[in-house]
Amino acid sequence: MSGDKVSIEISKDLYEKAKKFIEENGGFKSVEELVEFLLEEAIAAETGEGVAISPEDEEKVKERLRSLGYL
């Protein structure tokens, strides 16, 4: 562990494939950055992370959606 980072292990084969992917496509500076991006996307996709809203405000939104016939 170094600072706020931890080490994880992936197969060398996968690491090489990821490295090649970055060389060919750009968008990421390192395999670490690619792995972090993919994990963040996957976790957020399951948890709805990134949208901060109180239950009261969520209910207000649902009320509007209901009144407009969307729900």
Next chain:
Amino acid sequence: MVSRPHGGRLVLRVLEGRRRERLLSEAREMPSLEVGLERAIDAEDIARGAFSPLEGFMVEDEYLSVLDRMRLPNDLPWTIPVILDASKEELRGVSVGDDLLLKYNGRPLAIVTVEDVYGWDKRVHAEKVFKTRDPGHPGVEATYRRKDLLVGGRLELIDSPPNPLEKYTLWPLETRILFKERGWRRVVAFQTRNVPHLGHEYVQKAALTFTDGLLVQPLSGWKKKGDYRDEVIVEAYKALIEHYYPKNVVVLSVLRMNMFYAGPREAVHHAIVRKNFGATHFIVGRDHAGVGDYYGPYEAWEIFKQFPDLGITPLFVREAFYCRKCGGMVNEKICPHGPEHRVKISGTRIREMLRRGERPPEYMMRPEVAEVVLGHGNPFIE
């Protein structure tokens, strides 16, 4: 669940309650800047999260980074500058650190905390964003008409600009909650500025076969002469959805956003915005957001190769046509027959027929849709 907002967090910068009252009262003392509808729409898109992670109009570092690299300074993909222009006279007495009241039609719209005031080279801007300096390009022409200074800074929205289609307008927070309530995990977004013909329907249904839901977003905002009126597009889609789609697989919602005709750059921009609405997939048309012959037919597809870190999947769906031999709507990838069997579904031709009051044939446009358009006294902008 749906896509993570671009940059990780959905931006919400709409003033409410006591804070709104307090700032509104303080705003009377602030320097102010009157803006037109296009900037008012930008301000609302920022404040309601459509442009997440942007929290305001771009400061110079962000602007130059987007112009040169198509990325924000933190490397996040972003292809279209979101900028607020003003003249030297309008900014007289305004300094970095000041709060600037934006007004639309004389009414308070938003407060910008000024972080930067800088000049810009419109010709360089045009070359990079539009790939041309030709003032015949509508985006370039609009750029050259803008004022000489740019103001960057975070903003908070006081009031939305008037929206005649408010009851059809949903913002990212609302679509995200709606998708969650409907249990949609994979959502494909489709942008349009036209009434639907069978080519559009084919593309949408092709995408719907492997997703949970379809978000149809007609763009509302400034339009040019000859464009369909916003309300005609909405009514035409309502008719199509009612008669030709299963219940609860489509959300029809107007998006107020400016159109620049920046072709490939704008295609990526449209995908980013739809990611903020919660879409996981975005349909990118051939010559998406193009105009005239300024861009190659597949440039808007090619550019996505530069953004493996976009976080939304572009769907490059080929143009649909009717094949007499196949007996239905197909595209060149799935139809082996020659041009003699193919009937192109031309939006221009359909428009001409509708303009003459003629009903397009049913292999081009659903009769219920044609009925709506023809039943409208004046479906086109004059």
